[in-house]
Amino acid sequence: MITSSSLKHLRIPFSLFLMPVFLFALALTPNHNEGRLLLVFLALHLFLYPSSNGYNSFFDKDEESIGGLKHPPKVTPDLYWLSQVFLLVALVLGAMISWSFASMLLVYAFVSMAYSHPSIRIKKYPWASWFIAGFFQGYFTFAMTYAGLSNLGWDVVLRPHVVIPGLLTSLMLWGNYPLTQVYQHREDSRRGDHTLSIKLGIKGTFIFSAFFFALTGAAFVWYFLDRNQVEVIWIYLGAMAPIMLFFLIWFGFVNSNPEKYASYSWAMGMNSISALILNAFFIYYFLENTQILQVFGF
Template sequence: MIQRSTLLHLRIPFFFYLMPVFLFAWSISPQPELWRVLLAFFIVHFLLYPASNGYNSYYDKDEESIGGLEDPPPVSKELLYVSLLLDGIAMLLGIFLGGWFVLGLFIYGLVSKAYSDERIRLKKYAILSWFLAGTFQGAFTFLMVYQGINQTPVEELFQARILIPAGLTTFLLMGSYPMTQVYQHAEDARRGDMTLSRLLGIRGTFIFTAIVFMSSVAGYFYYFYTYYAPFHFLLFVVCLSPGLVFFLLWFYRVLKNNSAANFRSTMRLNQLTATGMNAFFVLFWVLIH
């Protein structure tokens, strides 16, 4: 019987916040077989991501709030073993989607483990960890999913119509990533982890996110205008608007009191943004197929 603390640290519901990457790759796919889409979704969101969450939680041993878990319980060795087991199951099931997909799972797993593993701990390096997290949770996962569900030859992935949306997922994540660290400055400081949010400061994190977000929106405009229609971009903006409004109101509160940069507000922003993007990509798929 798996301990409750282990299940909590796997943070399985947290996949909802990363689901837009998968949905974007699926929405622009030609006509992949349904079983491939469902299998890839299960592997990525119920095996790969929880394995990564659990492994990092084991080495972080957080005592304060972390993404998706307000009061993390103490970790046990079981969490490490379960995380490695989930990684193994993911790669075994990934065989059905091809060798390249399995290789992608393996590489993602290595990088995600290096993030918190005490022997490497990329989390200590603000710029490097920010760049790798955005790249692997964004473009790398996008391309891995697209290749796996469509069985696309790897050389065909290097086309603008595929690379541009892959890059846009990374760009958006690079903007939002520091926001996930904005309430963790005290705990990160105790461990000696210089995250990007700590480097920027609380207000600097909000300003940085706003700049990168607006730049990425310009990129999405170019993509939808070039490959689809202006209407798709307008729908994209409408779906993101609740998150944008909340972000601005939250920033206003933070300007008056830094303590407003807390866990619950961060999770609220994540929920609004992820819900809007997930809804958009489902609607986008309906409109273009």
């Protein structure tokens, strides 16, 4: 029997936070096909990501707040099998496009499993977990999405027109990833997971993320300049402004009282505003790149 607890641990709405990677790949894909678009979206956001969430929750057995759940319910045994069913559905959807795309989904799933499984548990290694999470949720997912949308094979992973924007998505995630850990120090320490945020300290986490946010912004500006899309730069900077304002306000509060403000509510606020604005920006970028806006006279 599937329990309501297990359904909650899938955290399907949390997939919204990873949607900018999908939209960026969609914006740069030259061969759009409605059927492939739907299959890729469903495979990733409705099945693969929730499968990963559920699998990780099963082994973490968190008692305090986690991403998308302020009060996570007690984990039940059916969560493990439910996560595997969701993975199977993702693979079937992927195979409807190509075996290459399905195998990419499987590689992502294996890395995700290794992140939390006790026999490997990448999560307990601060720098390795930071790099691997950012690489696979960013660069690899971008390449995988691009391959699925265009019905291409594994060779797309090393193509320059995929490598550069893929690395840009990883930069975004490498900056944000430690911020998702600032409110979990106590529980991560209890389990023996030495996360990067614990290693850096709360204030050090914010300084580290600020550096990567600045690096990411500069890299995106360079990317748009290289593509002769000067007008997009101003839209991008305008989109980033409220995100950075929220970050700086949060950092100011954390400096005054780290224990109070390095909290779940603030971290989810940062994630939410980032996801909503970046999703909106990449939808605009998709419309701009495909010249749909020009068709309607914009």
